[in-house]
Amino acid sequence: MPIVRLVGIHPFQNKPFKDKYFVNITRTDRIRSFVLRAGRTTTGQQRAIDELGPQFLIPFQEHVLDLQQAFSGSSRPKILEIGFGMGETTAKIAALRSEDDFLAIEVHPPGVGALLKLIGEGNLTNLRLIRHDAVEVLEKMIAPNSLDGIHIYFADPWHKKRHHKRRLIQAQFVKLLISRLKSAAYLHLATDWHNYAEQMLLVLNAESDLENTSREKISVETFAATDIVSKIELAKESVKEFKPTLEQLGAEHAGYVERPSYRPTTKFENRGIKLGHGVWDLVYKKN
Ligand SMILES: C[S@@+](CC[C@H](N)C(=O)[O-])C[C@H]1O[C@@H](n2cnc3c(N)ncnc32)[C@H](O)[C@@H]1O
Numbered sequence: 001m002p003i004v005r006l007v008g009i010h011p012f013q014n015k016p017f018k019d020k021y022f023v024n025i026t027r028t029d030r031i032r033s034f035v036l037r038a039g040r041t042t043t044g045q046q047r048a049i050d051e052l053g054p055q056f057l058i059p060f061q062e063h064v065l066d067l068q069q070a071f072s073g074s075s076r077p078k079i080l081e082i083g084f085g086m087g088e089t090t091a092k093i094a095a096l097r098s099e100d101d102f103l104a105i106e107v108h109p110p111g112v113g114a115l116l117k118l119i120g121e122g123n124l125t126n127l128r129l130i131r132h133d134a135v136e137v138l139e140k141m142i143a144p145n146s147l148d149g150i151h152i153y154f155a156d157p158w159h160k161k162r163h164h165k166r167r168l169i170q171a172q173f174v175k176l177l178i179s180r181l182k183s184a185a186y187l188h189l190a191t192d193w194h195n196y197a198e199q200m201l202l203v204l205n206a207e208s209d210l211e212n213t214s215r216e217k218i219s220v221e222t223f224a225a226t227d228i229v230s231k232i233e234l235a236k237e238s239v240k241e242f243k244p245t246l247e248q249l250g251a252e253h254a255g256y257v258e259r260p261s262y263r264p265t266t267k268f269e270n271r272g273i274k275l276g277h278g279v280w281d282l283v284y285k286k287n
Helices: 043-056 088-096 109-122 134-141 161-166 171-180 194-205 231-235 246-250 267-274
Strands: 078-082 101-106 127-131 147-153 181-191 210-212 217-219 252-254 280-286
Touching: 043 109, 043 127, 088 101, 088 109, 088 127, 101 109, 109 127, 134 171, 147 171, 171 181, 171 194, 181 194, 194 210, 194 252, 194 280
Parallel strands: 078 101, 078 147, 101 127, 147 181
Antiparallel strands: 181 280, 210 280, 217 252
16 A cells, blocks of 8 residues: 655654654545644744643554553543644543543644643643544554543534545444444534534444434434435445435434533534534444
């Protein structure tokens, strides 16, 4: 499989630990759920990376991480977050839930700097960060049956139909998530894009190892008969992109939950709610 260098510019330039913490994200034939945006790391974020990186930023590695050791020997439950953005929600949850440890993953360098800054300002000790593709982190660094929870908040919705294949929540990735959760552990997702919420619901509800904790029933509203998967596509193992079946369009499904109190609303989310836009929370338990 060809490995091509994707990133040439080092975002943590000229820093003593750069090679240890910044592993070039390579391009494989897998479709990525992100594009690396050009974004400047501010002086404050860079200072946080320099000063706190050695303590809180875990380098990507090709072998399994000892989670207890990564959190200075702590045996507290371990929650993984995928795609923390600028980290405001992550820092608030870590401060609120001091009885848990949080391993947070993001590819965007300024976000890593921003969350390290929040770690310093809040004196948070129960957070560790990895700057890498979460798919590879889960595959290589996280042992099966080792996580007590997973958070995925406002994953990129990839609005355009031709980009739906980039959406993170697809059956194959969900199977990877389930394999890393302990029995009775939870998976919590939130999105403000109705069509992605329905995709999440249909993909996750189809997994027999997951139990949707919602009591409500919903019908699919944003997919139409023109979106359904064809028999030929269903037979092909190579089809990775979610498409509903005709049966799913006509059926009722276990639905969404109220926002759990530990998840704070973001500024962006509050603005959307005022404008009448929806937010959907999904919480599952592994059987
Ligand atoms: C729309 S933002 C949401 C950020 C944050 N969770 C929030 O609620 O504000 C999605 C984030 O996920 C990150 N992301 C997408 N795919 C990723 C992956 N495979 N591994 C790590 N981060 C990823 C993106 O870089 C982006 O910052």
